[in-house]
Amino acid sequence: xxxxxxxxxxxxxxEVSLEITDFDSALHELLDNMYDTMIESNGIGLxxxxxxxxxxxxxxxxxxxxxxxxxxxxxEIINPVISNEDGSIVYQEGCLSVPSFYEDVERHERLTLSxxxxxxxxxxxxxxxxxxxxxxHEIDHLDGKLFIEKLSYTRRKKFEKEYKKLQKSKx
Ligand code: Y12
Ligand code: CO
Numbered sequence: 001x002x003x004x005x006x007x008x009x010x011x012x013x014x015e016v017s018l019e020i021t022d023f024d025s026a027l028h029e030l031l032d033n034m035y036d037t038m039i040e041s042n043g044i045g046l047x048x049x050x051x052x053x054x055x056x057x058x059x060x061x062x063x064x065x066x067x068x069x070x071x072x073x074x075x076e077i078i079n080p081v082i083s084n085e086d087g088s089i090v091y092q093e094g095c096l097s098v099p100s101f102y103e104d105v106e107r108h109e110r111l112t113l114s115x116x117x118x119x120x121x122x123x124x125x126x127x128x129x130x131x132x133x134x135x136x137h138e139i140d141h142l143d144g145k146l147f148i149e150k151l152s153y154t155r156r157k158k159f160e161k162e163y164k165k166l167q168k169s170k171x
Contacts, residue, residue, distance in 0.1 A: 002040045017054045017142040023120035047141030058138040080115040091133045
Protein backbone atom coordinates (compact mmCIF):
# COMPACT_ATOMS: atom_id res chain seq x y z
CA UNK A 1 0.00 0.00 0.00
CA UNK A 2 1.30 3.44 -0.95
CA UNK A 3 1.47 5.76 2.09
CA UNK A 4 1.86 9.55 2.27
CA UNK A 5 5.48 10.78 2.26
CA UNK A 6 6.48 13.07 5.16
CA UNK A 7 7.78 16.31 3.67
CA UNK A 8 10.15 19.03 4.94
CA UNK A 9 9.82 20.94 7.28
CA UNK A 10 7.91 18.21 9.17
CA UNK A 11 9.73 17.72 12.51
CA UNK A 12 9.54 13.91 12.25
CA UNK A 13 12.36 14.11 9.69
CA UNK A 14 14.67 15.20 12.56
CA GLU A 15 14.00 12.08 14.65
CA VAL A 16 16.79 9.55 15.21
CA SER A 17 15.35 6.17 14.21
CA LEU A 18 15.52 3.14 16.52
CA GLU A 19 17.31 -0.17 15.98
CA ILE A 20 15.06 -2.98 14.69
CA THR A 21 14.96 -6.11 16.89
CA ASP A 22 11.86 -7.96 15.63
CA PHE A 23 12.07 -9.47 12.13
CA ASP A 24 8.40 -10.36 12.06
CA SER A 25 5.35 -9.92 9.82
CA ALA A 26 4.88 -6.31 11.01
CA LEU A 27 8.40 -5.50 9.70
CA HIS A 28 7.63 -7.26 6.40
CA GLU A 29 4.42 -5.22 6.02
CA LEU A 30 6.40 -2.02 6.72
CA LEU A 31 8.99 -2.94 4.05
CA ASP A 32 6.27 -3.82 1.51
CA ASN A 33 4.48 -0.50 2.15
CA MET A 34 7.79 1.35 1.82
CA TYR A 35 8.39 -0.38 -1.52
CA ASP A 36 4.94 0.60 -2.89
CA THR A 37 5.43 4.17 -1.67
CA MET A 38 8.92 4.49 -3.17
CA ILE A 39 8.04 3.01 -6.58
CA GLU A 40 4.69 4.78 -6.98
CA SER A 41 6.38 8.10 -6.04
CA ASN A 42 9.18 7.54 -8.61
CA GLY A 43 11.85 7.26 -5.93
CA ILE A 44 15.03 5.18 -5.95
CA GLY A 45 15.47 5.26 -2.17
CA LEU A 46 13.30 5.60 0.92
CA UNK A 47 13.87 5.48 4.69
CA UNK A 48 11.10 4.36 7.08
CA UNK A 49 10.91 7.80 8.75
CA UNK A 50 9.79 9.19 5.36
CA UNK A 51 6.49 7.37 5.95
CA UNK A 52 6.55 8.41 9.64
CA UNK A 53 8.06 5.23 11.15
CA UNK A 54 11.21 5.92 13.22
CA UNK A 55 12.88 2.53 12.64
CA UNK A 56 16.30 1.85 11.10
CA UNK A 57 15.11 0.47 7.76
CA UNK A 58 15.73 1.78 4.26
CA UNK A 59 15.16 0.65 0.70
CA UNK A 60 17.15 1.25 -2.47
CA UNK A 61 16.32 0.27 -6.03
CA UNK A 62 18.91 1.69 -8.41
CA UNK A 63 17.68 1.92 -12.04
CA UNK A 64 19.53 0.13 -14.90
CA UNK A 65 21.17 1.92 -17.89
CA UNK A 66 17.70 2.36 -19.47
CA UNK A 67 16.38 3.98 -16.31
CA UNK A 68 14.21 0.94 -15.46
CA UNK A 69 13.87 -0.31 -11.87
CA UNK A 70 13.68 -4.07 -11.23
CA UNK A 71 12.33 -5.77 -8.09
CA UNK A 72 15.33 -8.15 -8.28
CA UNK A 73 17.65 -5.18 -7.69
CA UNK A 74 15.78 -4.09 -4.55
CA UNK A 75 17.95 -3.75 -1.46
CA GLU A 76 16.17 -3.94 1.92
CA ILE A 77 18.64 -2.60 4.45
CA ILE A 78 18.02 -2.89 8.18
CA ASN A 79 20.27 -1.60 11.00
CA PRO A 80 23.03 -0.47 8.58
CA VAL A 81 26.58 0.25 9.71
CA ILE A 82 29.11 1.85 7.34
CA SER A 83 32.83 1.01 7.47
CA ASN A 84 35.83 1.77 5.21
CA GLU A 85 34.56 4.92 3.49
CA ASP A 86 36.97 6.44 0.97
CA GLY A 87 37.22 8.83 -1.96
CA SER A 88 34.99 11.75 -2.77
CA ILE A 89 32.15 12.20 -5.24
CA VAL A 90 29.80 15.09 -6.05
CA TYR A 91 26.32 13.95 -7.10
CA GLN A 92 23.11 15.82 -7.72
CA GLU A 93 20.75 14.57 -5.01
CA GLY A 94 16.99 14.66 -4.71
CA CYS A 95 14.66 13.48 -1.95
CA LEU A 96 10.97 12.57 -1.90
CA SER A 97 10.73 14.51 1.39
CA VAL A 98 12.07 17.69 -0.26
CA PRO A 99 10.01 17.70 -3.48
CA SER A 100 11.17 19.58 -6.57
CA PHE A 101 14.65 20.42 -5.21
CA TYR A 102 17.92 18.94 -6.46
CA GLU A 103 21.43 20.00 -5.49
CA ASP A 104 25.03 18.83 -5.76
CA VAL A 105 26.31 17.22 -2.57
CA GLU A 106 29.79 15.84 -1.81
CA ARG A 107 30.01 12.39 -0.21
CA HIS A 108 32.32 9.37 -0.03
CA GLU A 109 32.79 7.61 -3.38
CA ARG A 110 33.05 4.09 -1.94
CA LEU A 111 32.02 2.32 1.24
CA THR A 112 31.51 -1.04 2.86
CA LEU A 113 28.14 -1.66 4.51
CA SER A 114 27.05 -4.23 7.08
CA UNK A 115 23.30 -4.64 7.59
CA UNK A 116 20.52 -7.11 8.23
CA UNK A 117 17.98 -8.35 5.70
CA UNK A 118 14.23 -8.75 6.37
CA UNK A 119 14.88 -12.10 8.10
CA UNK A 120 17.57 -10.72 10.40
CA UNK A 121 20.44 -12.36 8.49
CA UNK A 122 23.71 -10.39 8.57
CA UNK A 123 24.81 -9.12 5.12
CA UNK A 124 27.71 -7.08 3.74
CA UNK A 125 28.09 -5.15 0.52
CA UNK A 126 30.62 -2.89 -1.17
CA UNK A 127 29.19 0.14 -2.94
CA UNK A 128 30.48 2.90 -5.20
CA UNK A 129 29.11 5.78 -7.24
CA UNK A 130 25.28 6.28 -7.10
CA UNK A 131 24.69 3.29 -4.79
CA UNK A 132 27.25 4.63 -2.32
CA UNK A 133 25.74 8.14 -2.49
CA UNK A 134 22.18 6.83 -2.05
CA UNK A 135 23.19 4.64 0.93
CA UNK A 136 24.77 7.66 2.66
CA HIS A 137 21.70 9.83 1.86
CA GLU A 138 19.30 7.23 3.31
CA ILE A 139 21.41 6.50 6.43
CA ASP A 140 21.39 10.25 7.10
CA HIS A 141 17.56 9.99 7.26
CA LEU A 142 17.91 7.33 9.99
CA ASP A 143 19.99 9.87 11.95
CA GLY A 144 17.48 12.69 11.44
CA LYS A 145 19.52 14.50 8.78
CA LEU A 146 18.55 15.79 5.33
CA PHE A 147 20.80 16.49 2.34
CA ILE A 148 19.86 20.20 2.49
CA GLU A 149 21.87 20.41 5.74
CA LYS A 150 24.98 19.81 3.63
CA LEU A 151 24.47 22.95 1.52
CA SER A 152 26.53 26.10 1.99
CA TYR A 153 24.98 28.86 4.15
CA THR A 154 24.13 30.97 1.06
CA ARG A 155 22.67 28.05 -0.90
CA ARG A 156 20.59 26.95 2.11
CA LYS A 157 19.13 30.48 2.55
CA LYS A 158 18.22 30.55 -1.14
CA PHE A 159 16.64 27.10 -0.85
CA GLU A 160 14.51 28.09 2.19
CA LYS A 161 13.20 31.14 0.34
CA GLU A 162 12.40 29.23 -2.87
CA TYR A 163 10.90 26.26 -0.99
CA LYS A 164 8.57 28.45 1.13
CA LYS A 165 7.38 30.18 -2.03
CA LEU A 166 6.73 26.83 -3.73
CA GLN A 167 4.85 25.43 -0.70
CA LYS A 168 2.65 28.57 -0.61
CA SER A 169 1.85 28.27 -4.32
CA LYS A 170 0.74 24.63 -3.77
CA UNK A 171 -1.88 25.69 -1.12
C1 Y12 B 1 20.95 10.83 -5.12
C2 Y12 B 1 20.98 10.55 -3.78
C3 Y12 B 1 19.97 9.88 -3.17
C4 Y12 B 1 18.92 9.41 -3.93
C5 Y12 B 1 17.86 8.55 -3.31
C6 Y12 B 1 16.67 9.20 -2.76
N1 Y12 B 1 16.00 10.13 -3.62
C7 Y12 B 1 14.93 9.85 -4.43
O1 Y12 B 1 14.55 8.70 -4.62
C8 Y12 B 1 14.26 11.02 -5.01
C9 Y12 B 1 13.19 10.92 -5.77
C10 Y12 B 1 12.43 12.05 -6.30
C11 Y12 B 1 11.37 11.79 -7.16
C12 Y12 B 1 10.59 12.84 -7.65
O2 Y12 B 1 9.48 12.59 -8.43
C13 Y12 B 1 9.57 12.51 -9.80
O3 Y12 B 1 10.62 12.63 -10.36
C14 Y12 B 1 8.32 12.26 -10.53
C15 Y12 B 1 10.88 14.14 -7.31
O4 Y12 B 1 10.12 15.14 -7.91
C16 Y12 B 1 9.24 15.89 -7.18
O5 Y12 B 1 9.17 15.75 -6.01
C17 Y12 B 1 8.40 16.86 -7.91
C18 Y12 B 1 11.93 14.40 -6.45
C19 Y12 B 1 12.70 13.36 -5.93
C20 Y12 B 1 18.87 9.70 -5.27
C21 Y12 B 1 19.89 10.41 -5.88
CO1 CO C 1 15.81 11.52 1.12
